[in-house]
Amino acid sequence: MEAPTASAVHLSEWQETSFAVTSGTCPPEQKADGYRAKVLRIQYAWANSEISQACAASLFRKYAEKYSAIIDSGNAETGLNNYAENILTLAKCQQSDSDKWQSALTTDNVFELECVRERMRAGKIFQSSQMAPADARVRADKGVSAPAAPALPKLHVFGSTGETELTAASAKCASQGPDLLGHPSSSKSIQSSLPPVTRTSDTLPAASASLSKQVLPGFQATPLFGSKEATNSSSLKMPGNCYDGQNSSLFGQSAVPAWSANSGKRKAFYSLADEGSTAVPSLAPCQASISTETNGFSGQRNRNEESSGPGFKTAKEQLWMDQQKKSQNQRAPVSSYGGVKKSLGAGRSRGPFGKFVPPVPKQDGSENGGAQCKPHVGESTDPLLPVDERLKNIEPKMVELIMHEIMDHGPPVSWDDIAGVEFAKATIKEIVVWPMLRPDIFTGLRGPPKGILLFGPPGTGKTLIGKCIACQSGATFFSISASSLTSKWVGEGEKMVRALFAVARCQQPAVIFIDEIDSLLSQRGEGEHESSRRIKTEFLVQLDGATTSSEDRILVVGATNRPQEIDEAARRRLVKRLYIPLPEGSARKQIVTRLMAKEHCSLNEEEIKLIVQKTDGFSGADMTQLCREASLGPIRSLQSMDIATITPEQVRPISFLDFESALRTVRPSVSPKDLELYETWNQTFGCSR
Ligand SMILES: Nc1ncnc2c1ncn2[C@@H]1O[C@H](COP(=O)(O)OP(=O)(O)OP(=O)(O)O)[C@@H](O)[C@H]1O
Numbered sequence: 243m244e245a246p247t248a249s250a251v252h253l254s255e256w257q258e259t260s261f262a263v264t265s266g267t268c269p270p271e272q273k274a275d276g277y278r279a280k281v282l283r284i285q286y287a288w289a290n291s292e293i294s295q296a297c298a299a300s301l302f303r304k305y306a307e308k309y310s311a312i313i314d315s316g317n318a319e320t321g322l323n324n325y326a327e328n329i330l331t332l333a334k335c336q337q338s339d340s341d342k343w344q345s346a347l348t349t350d351n352v353f354e355l356e357c358v359r360e361r362m363r364a365g366k367i368f369q370s371s372q373m374a375p376a377d378a379r380v381r382a383d384k385g386v387s388a389p390a391a392p393a394l395p396k397l398h399v400f401g402s403t404g405e406t407e408l409t410a411a412s413a414k415c416a417s418q419g420p421d422l423l424g425h426p427s428s429s430k431s432i433q434s435s436l437p438p439v440t441r442t443s444d445t446l447p448a449a450s451a452s453l454s455k456q457v458l459p460g461f462q463a464t465p466l467f468g469s470k471e472a473t474n475s476s477s478l479k480m481p482g483n484c485y486d487g488q489n490s491s492l493f494g495q496s497a498v499p500a501w502s503a504n505s506g507k508r509k510a511f512y513s514l515a516d517e518g519s520t521a522v523p524s525l526a527p528c529q530a531s532i533s534t535e536t537n538g539f540s541g542q543r544n545r546n547e548e549s550s551g552p553g554f555k556t557a558k559e560q561l562w563m564d565q566q567k568k569s570q571n572q573r574a575p576v577s578s579y580g581g582v583k584k585s586l587g588a589g590r591s592r593g594p595f596g597k598f599v600p601p602v603p604k605q606d607g608s609e610n611g612g613a614q615c616k617p618h619v620g621e622s623t624d625p626l627l628p629v630d631e632r633l634k635n636i637e638p639k640m641v642e643l644i645m646h647e648i649m650d651h652g653p654p655v656s657w658d659d660i661a662g663v664e665f666a667k668a669t670i671k672e673i674v675v676w677p678m679l680r681p682d683i684f685t686g687l688r689g690p691p692k693g694i695l696l697f698g699p700p701g702t703g704k705t706l707i708g709k710c711i712a713c714q715s716g717a718t719f720f721s722i723s724a725s726s727l728t729s730k731w732v733g734e735g736e737k738m739v740r741a742l743f744a745v746a747r748c749q750q751p752a753v754i755f756i757d758e759i760d761s762l763l764s765q766r767g768e769g770e771h772e773s774s775r776r777i778k779t780e781f782l783v784q785l786d787g788a789t790t791s792s793e794d795r796i797l798v799v800g801a802t803n804r805p806q807e808i809d810e811a812a813r814r815r816l817v818k819r820l821y822i823p824l825p826e827g828s829a830r831k832q833i834v835t836r837l838m839a840k841e842h843c844s845l846n847e848e849e850i851k852l853i854v855q856k857t858d859g860f861s862g863a864d865m866t867q868l869c870r871e872a873s874l875g876p877i878r879s880l881q882s883m884d885i886a887t888i889t890p891e892q893v894r895p896i897s898f899l900d901f902e903s904a905l906r907t908v909r910p911s912v913s914p915k916d917l918e919l920y921e922t923w924n925q926t927f928g929c930s931r
């Protein structure tokens with residue numbers, strides 16, 4: 243039996259594809275596949291001179307439009323574009339790499355270039371029978387463009403990165419292509435945001451490469467691929483003359499011999515996707531662009547699966563693959579930690595001092611004769627860190643992050659700033675400050691505990707105590723909010739914990755303060771998320787190491803207002819569990835006195851006493867809020883007219899009346915029932931006398 247000819251095979255394939263795309267039962271991906279196959283067929287036929295240029299262009303447009311309609315459609319039943327958001331997000335990441343690139347081409351300078359003029363003159367001579375463009379423009383930001391004109395001469399542009407050749411008709415594509423496609427927005431956005439088609443020179447057929455060299459000297463050397471330029475260039479040459487039917491191909495008729503031109507067409511067909519946006523005939527860039535748009539047809543596929551793609555990769559599959567790749571690369575410092583700064587320090591803190599402020603120089607001494615604040619180690623130790631043996635398995639970026647974001651740089655807090663809680667303060671001084679100061683005395687059995695838990699109702703000063711320890715202990719202080727570890731660092735949390743302890747070991751003596759420790763060390767349960775379980779396990783391991791090692795001078799201080807939720811294993815390791823209760827009368831008085839001392843206030847001793855009486859059950863944070871509210875009283879009593887003109891001295895002092903009215907709006911935030919829970923837990927597990 244006689245073997246069927248190539249064209250017979252293609253004809254039957256064409257019929258099959260036609261059946262697929264016209265049948266009502268085909269899923270959209272199969273239809274897209276079918277249209278794409280048709281586009282390839284057209285190119286093949288054109289490359290083999292089986293159909294005319296005009297015919298190819300017209301057919302191409304028809305099927306490219308249908309193809310785009312499926313790819314771009316957001317309808318889940320008929321289209322594939324329900325992933326646009328993700329794709330665009332991915333693409334943005336890709337694009338950022340090329341942000342640094344700046345084109346040397348500007349409207350002003352490019353036509354001044356002698357080489358440009360020379361080429362334009364050459365173009366005019368070369369196509370003397372045709373009209374030269376009156377107004378060709380070069381845009382630095384969008385590549386090169388020119389107004390639409392029939393059969394315009396070639397324009398060679400020499401940028402700083404090399405020589406680029408394009409036809410004016412191609413330039414027309416840049417400005418008109420999306421319109422011609424009939425899908426301007428989607429086509430344009432996807433095209434500009436998707437990662438450009440990559441190409442390696444060894445994948446190019448030799449003839450094609452040489453042909454490209456002939457026609458486009460220097461073009462191959464331009465760093466177009468993998469950068470914004472490539473995308474721009476791709477858009478620049480994309481649809482253009484494949485639609486107008488008047489091919490003014492880059493492969494000018496006289497510039498390339500006949501055999502070469504034909505082979506050029508074929509090469510363009512075979513390597514169109516790989517060629518991307520470079521020297522390919524008119525249809526090829528269109529295809530390259532489609533490859534780019536769909537992101538589901540890699541250049542490799544185009545070469546290997548010219549006969550439509552039985553293994554059509556849906557956008558979702560492609561996205562999934564990309565994400566897998568990305569997650570593999572996630573450990574790369576730049577993507578993981580280099581770009582966006584993530585703050586881990588006490589992110590959920592409440593109250594006016596809830597957030598650590600950016601680095602400020604700390605006090606040299608302390609009011610209570612406590613330890614001198616250790617000078618901040620950021621600058622001094624940064625260069626030393628990478629050489630430390632203990633950090634050799636830790637990613638440098640993580641170390642840097644810990645040094646700069648977790649290590650405390652907050653304003654100084656003294657023991658006097660914390661009202662009441664005398665027992666807790668005394669205990670902390672005993673187990674934190676003194677041993678840090680005199681490690682030679684606190685040895686053996688006197689060795690300090692390595693884990694402390696501060697627990698109590700919200701707003702009682704636990705975080706404040708943490709900050710005070712930071713300043714007074716003289717230790718390197720790391721402050722981290724557990725919730726940020728579990729929420730922000732999903733997947734990286736346990737590495738972060740490991741890095742944190744490793745850095746702390748290098749920075750001894752060190753205090754690691756973990757606010758909201760309950761969210762990190764809550765009871766392990768069935769429905770627990772895998773990542774938080776891993777963080778917890780890692781944390782317990784590290785805590786064990788830090789708390790059992792006699793050499794390490796690392797103290798872990800946890801703070802929580804939900805002590806009952808803490809895992810028993812963690813509880814055991816946090817040996818000193820200190821109850822931070824609601825402030826007593828004397829403490830409330832201290833808070834009011836300290837805060838009012840800074841204000842213009844007319845309160846006398848009696849009135850303060852009354853305020854203290856009326857605020858039974860208020861937490862420290864509630865007291866602060868009450869004072870804030872009262873301090874607004876004098877302003878509220880002003881007429882709105884006065885506020886624009888009155889001087890600060892003319893504002894009347896804060897009076898007892900202001901407190902009385904503030905007490906009508908500020909209520910205690912801790913209920914007696916909650917208090918009972920804390921009391922019970924304290925009696926069971928607490929260390930208070
Ligand atoms: N004992 C206190 N002395 C002085 N001010 C206090 C005291 N307790 C609380 N405050 C005030 O309340 C604010 C909030 O306190 P802090 O953040 O330390 O509470 P917390 O116990 O950590 O609360 P939470 O359990 O909700 O995290 C402090 O910034 C401070 O202004």
Ligand SMILES: [Mg+2]
Pocket residue numbers: 591592704705706757758801
């Ligand atoms: Mg707190």
